[in-house]
Amino acid sequence: MPATLRFIWIAPRRFGDPVLEIGTGTGRISVPLAIAGNEVVGLDISPAMLERAAAKLADGPEVGARLQLVEGDMTNFDLNRQFPLIVNTARSFQHLLTPSQQREALQCAHRHLKPGGHLVLDLFDPYFELLFANASTPAAPREVLDVSSGRKNTPNVGIQAQ
Numbered sequence: 001m002p003a004t005l006r007f008i009w010i011a012p013r014r015f016g017d018p019v020l021e022i023g024t025g026t027g028r029i030s031v032p033l034a035i036a037g038n039e040v041v042g043l044d045i046s047p048a049m050l051e052r053a054a055a056k057l058a059d060g061p062e063v064g065a066r067l068q069l070v071e072g073d074m075t076n077f078d079l080n081r082q083f084p085l086i087v088n089t090a091r092s093f094q095h096l097l098t099p100s101q102q103r104e105a106l107q108c109a110h111r112h113l114k115p116g117g118h119l120v121l122d123l124f125d126p127y128f129e130l131l132f133a134n135a136s137t138p139a140a141p142r143e144v145l146d147v148s149s150g151r152k153n154t155p156n157v158g159i160q161a162q
């Protein structure tokens with residue numbers, strides 16, 4: 001299991017539930033969290049993604065009772081309740097492309113956090129070098145931390161020939 005998933009898995013034990021997952025998608029995280037006994041609210045802007053998450057609940061009414069799926073925009077939603085733990089996994093936050101959208105989403109999450117609650121943001125730290133496919137020089141080596149082993153590596157980043 002990837003380190004992020006392991007962390008999200010144990011986070012409710014440490015921080016409590018209900019858990020709000022923002023950008024819940026097809027329920028990859030929220031469904032197993034509910035199966036594990038947590039009360040979860042999964043919010044997503046895409047009805048199609050939510051439909052796929054709901055389909056995973058078809059055979060388990062008791063799990064369905066613990067997972068509420070809500071259509072909403074992470075920059076502007078009001079669930080009229082607060083959570084001890086909010087998670088935003090698999091770079092969902094990085095769907096927001098402007099600083100003002102990002103600020104709105106953080107303010108919205110903050111309004112939904114109980115005092116002393118925790119927001120877990122799982123972000124992708126991109127190799128900008130790889131985003132520029134036309135670059136002619138290889139990227140400089142960069143040290144990265146492997147969070148699962150605690151070891152530091154310096155992977156080689158190549159540029160694909162055109």
Ligand SMILES: C[S@@+](CC[C@H](N)C(=O)[O-])C[C@H]1O[C@@H](n2cnc3c(N)ncnc32)[C@H](O)[C@@H]1O
Pocket residue numbers: 022023024025026027028029043044045046049072073074075088089090091092095096
């Ligand atoms: C990469 S998926 C992650 C899904 C899930 N968290 C996971 O780990 O499998 C990103 C999700 O963010 C949702 N999303 C994108 N923009 C959003 C927004 N403004 N408000 C709510 N959800 C959004 C997408 O619909 C998509 O389901």
